[in-house]
Amino acid sequence: QPYVLPSVVQAEQNVIQKKLNKEYAPIGGEGDFCKEAAKLAFGADSSVIADSRYVTVQGISGTGSLRIGAELISKHWPLNKTIYLPKPSWGNHTPIFKFAGFNVGAYTYYDPSTCGLNFAGAMEDIKNIPEGSVILLHACAHNPTGVDPIPEQWKEMSALIKQKNLLPYFDMAYQGFASGDVDKDAFALRYFISEGHNVLLAQSFAKNMGLYGERVGAFTVVCADKDEAARVESQIKILIRPMYSNPPRHGARVATEVMTNPELRAQWMKDVKFMADRIISMRTQLRDGLAKNGSSRDWKHITDQIGMFAFTGMTPAQVEQITKDYSVYLTKDGRISIAGITSGNVGHLAEAMHAVTK
């Protein structure tokens, strides 16, 4: 069933009880929301925040935040107007940048032979990206593969990206939802910051706060200093105004309440860990179930991968068969949403997957 987090339910009740008015939010959203979103991403003790050398605006969830960034770089990026996406990436990334008038390229990422990361291939492709380009990085829980670099790999990527003078654009849609720990999931982002990258960041609260339809997100530019941040902010507002004027309040108020109310924040940490743990448990049960069914294939990737999705490695033909014979519905690239698995149906799924892949 769809799940509204207990911390969010309570936060919403608190917000409603305050009987706030429905006046327009500022163009970039409420200051409190933006500050809290930045603190969540970078860590409350981040030097970026201490030096105020960032601009964060509320965006319409992840998509809207990505689009603001796309419009910003389309208009103001002084170097190579191409963004390089991992292969594969979320399907909507390409249209977001193209509609904004930015070119789209790609770098090797997923290795279908291992259902894991093709790290050598990625590094090779990144080495060949023209200097001064933009590179999109999934901060955690890569969508659609569930394959993330390990910390050591992130460090190597950071060094190479720095050397190539590329602008890192992080898409963080699953902070907390991936490992269950908001700080752990922000490792890559925070490492890049500590290495001196001035990144772009799109955050979504759709999954980690279950605020999906309320469209809560944030877009951040890390700048050289406070003055630059002010200039960049003024230009971002000029882009937002003719798009939708100012962002929706309700979800942002709820998110702010969750992040600033100590009791609710603590509860939220538990809620998000609960969701992540359930996902991880389903991965384990599915893998165990496949073994129990006698599968001789290596299904390690099911538990190696992280987040909402798993690239099973099933071929289009196998996908068609599992749908036809077992009424299991998934995309033809073999991607399953782990969130759709329950303890009640994981056995059936293991059976079905074994049947079409043995």
Place this chain on the structure above:
Amino acid sequence: MLSTARSSLQRNAANLSAASARNSSWWSGVEMGPPDAILGVTEAFKRDSNPKKMNLGVGAYRDDNGQPFVLPSVRKAETLIMDRALNKEYAPIGGEGDFCKESAKLAFGSDSEVVRDGRNVTIQGISGTGSLRVGGAYLQKWFPGSKVVYLPKPSWGNHTPIMKHSGLEVGAYRYYDAATCGLDFAGAMEDIGNIPEGSIIMLHACAHNPTGVDPTPEQWKEMSAVIKAKKLLPFFDMAYQGFASGDVDRDAFAVRQFLADGHNILLSQSYSKNMGLYGERTGAFTVVCADKEEAARVESQIKIIVRPLYSNPPRHGARIVTEILANPEIHAEWLVDVKTMADRIITMRDKLQAGLAREGSSRNWQHITDQIGMFCFTGMTPDQVAKITKEFSVYLTKDGRISVAGISSSNVDYLAHAMHAVTK
């Protein structure tokens, strides 16, 4: 060709090495953008310590105590919705079907043939701005005619950037007559008559922003005929339905007349003012099509535009709107609420005009009560505006536009006094 490529490469190389040299300052070339004109008014107002100060720049309704107003029907609907403990799943790309259907019925009339025949594509948009933007993007991609939108002179300041950012050109037709503070109908008709065939014309359905000057029904009919003759595509911006006259059907007259005359219009609706839902960002965008089949094709293309813009629209405000429109009891209460707001505005107009007469002004202030909706183009010059701000702490935009919503019974006489002082 080669030399252009070479110099372009040289430029890029120079940029690259410069950028490399100051790796942390990719955004060094980004200039500070111009401050928002209207925001500037509010900022200055906040800084003023005069207890009699008035903020007439704000484009949001205020009650008679000068406070933001959440409509009772809205609170009621919101409570009902909260009690249902609905989930927060994504809305469909085009918004909830019920919301879209109710919005179309509100605009076109519940007995509308267009709605009955399924000839409309209506999607939820991010209030008026977002709905206009989706419309602009749709026109840029699919309009087979001339990709120029003709706006009335003047129009809402954000219309031009919205259309330009969508990739359309912007033109203008005469509208406001500064000499009468009314409609320059002859000028409008002449300019519309000269718009190249197959262009797009933007029309404020009611309560023209910023002037408050609307055509009469007879004038609308004449405009409809000329627009038809010139094969122009009418794009209606209806941000004040109900809020203008107090009557939702009356305020939709122009939209419905054009439909009756056979125009297949575009329409942007906003619930910011008439339901006070400002910050919840609730609106709708409609394309009226030839038939149901065309509507389905158009809808599919609109969704392709929405998906990379923001994926799907915010739910909360839309749920409130749907509850209000679909629940007969609350719908009736809403109509009373919206009339209350419109009546208060009209009352303030009456009082301001009467106050100016009482002050002994010899000027013709008829336009204050002739104009309709949130705003009034007073006719004050920039100098007079500067003076009224400096000497009386009355804040408004330098085009002489006041937000009547910012006037209350406790300060209307002060305003009349101030306006007379600077214009006598």
